[in-house]
Amino acid sequence: MTANGCFQILFYLLVIFLATKPVGLFMARVFNREKTLLDPVLRPVEKLIYRLTGIDEQREMRWTEYTVAMLLFSGVSMTLLYLIERTQKWLPFNPQSLPNVEPGLAWGTAASFTTNTNWQAYVPESTMSYFTQMAGLAYHNFVSAAVGIVLAIVVIRGIARRETEELGNFWVDTTRCLLWILLPVCLAGSLVLVSQGVIQNFKPYTAVALLEPQTVQVSGADGKTTKQQITQQVIAQGPVASQEVIKELGTNGGGFFNANSAHPFENPTPFANFFELVLIFAIPSGLTYTLGRMTGSQRHGWAVWAAMAFLFLAAVTATYWAEAKGNPLLTATDQRASALQSGGNMEGKETRFGIANSALFATATTDASCGAVNSMHDSYTPLGGMVPLINIMLGEVVFGGVGAGLYGVFVFVVLAVFIAGLMVGRTPEYLGKKIESYDVKMAMLAVLILTFTILGFSALAVVKPFGIAGISNPGPHGLSQILYAYVSSTGNNGSAFAGINANTLWYNTSTGIAQLLGRFFMIIPIMAIAGNLAKKKTVPESAGTFPVTGGLFATLLVSTIVIVGALTFFPALSLGPILEHLLMAAGKVF
């Protein structure tokens, strides 16, 4: 670990801290339908959309209607994406004449992008046409992010409102989120990325002659290997910048290219890398301020932010430490950081990003449900790779996905105040609302669906040939690959221990089901809590009320998140990365 690396990480957190209030304030104004600077341009567009679609913008919905509208919207969008993938050969913007995507992969990808996961079991530049990337995948990057944000807003309204069943209008909230928040930031952000060298074009791929022709061994279908001379390289092109910015801002993570943000056309400069990192946390961090603003308890918003920042710093420190330390078995190699090298474990990392910015990106992308990568998590040291895994296992509530982080942490807040209530023998309260058995039952349903899906599918995959066939390393690392696949899918993250071959019928369908369960079956009970809270009266604070604004609450929240995560997943982790670390110390690697 170097002072320079530590400074960059702390500077990043400082920028996120400074962005939290303006971003959060703006979002509160948008969803409270207060005036903003963008109104003169966007309000007529909004009105036109409602007129064309027959939406009554004054009409509000109960939690059930809101949730069903969201489900129908997601279901139809998912089917449309599936159809686009299955017919891309006949659709425009396909200069490489790419064939239709095969059904299993098309369905898995449709589930993946609808759920904001962006798990990619394919090589985008050789699988998806420009039309599919733009009208299918980038479209979902916008709308799945908007869905996450508006659901978080419903949860906030549920806390803030009293004695009502009305929680907003799904269509109005989604439209406002897209028009006021996501589209303007992406328009400006994509220009920033273009200024750094991110490409934006519709050109066919460029073939260039290699300066030094390469001889490679190629395995034929009969298993025989032959030597082949490569004289030409094909450089993929495309409308990358417009997709890159929402990939990060919407915490989607699906790369235009297979190498994701390690590709120089997606992430060309140190500034582009920093900008992308800021985009990942901007909205999730801002939403903590929105929470405080809309509930009238700004200190509560900051307490949640502080708990998240603590967990973020702990995770990034652990990853950075593990990767900077390097591989102890490489005794003959100089792994120390110096002016000439990053040092540490550089396998799977870009030299231009080094250890600190790779560890920072890996932590941020898994704290949030982003899943974009600028280094390959599969190549991390066992402990370094365990941290992204744990980040997702904790429910991605450390800032988290756009909206998903806030409604995810809300579950832990309910559990934390419930535990605090049990300790003092009083009915727990949260910002003036009594937390009763129904709320806790629903919170537990949200927690259990993640556990059930992750551990259930992982257990099945490690004992069945169709599961084991996908792994590229034996022993504990193979288990980690499978575990990561289902943790990432269920958590709607999308990053991978990419050594796994997930483009099989089993993995495409099972990860798709995991993504759908992890997204929608978690959301439904959370929305039920929001609906239930909105109906309640507020009770005045008393001496026995557990304050949700200070250090004690933040500590209890962190403890609840860590204890629930540890109790649930420690056995699986001990058989995967922890065992791999101990075996590495004993001289065996996988």
Next chain:
Amino acid sequence: MSDAIFTIATAAFFALAILYVRACEKLRGAKR
């Protein structure tokens, strides 16, 4: 054939999710 199966599977999942919404709502009304 595969297209039909995957389309039906998608519809079935979202139908199940809507039933889950109803179940959660009913649970709220249930007496302890």
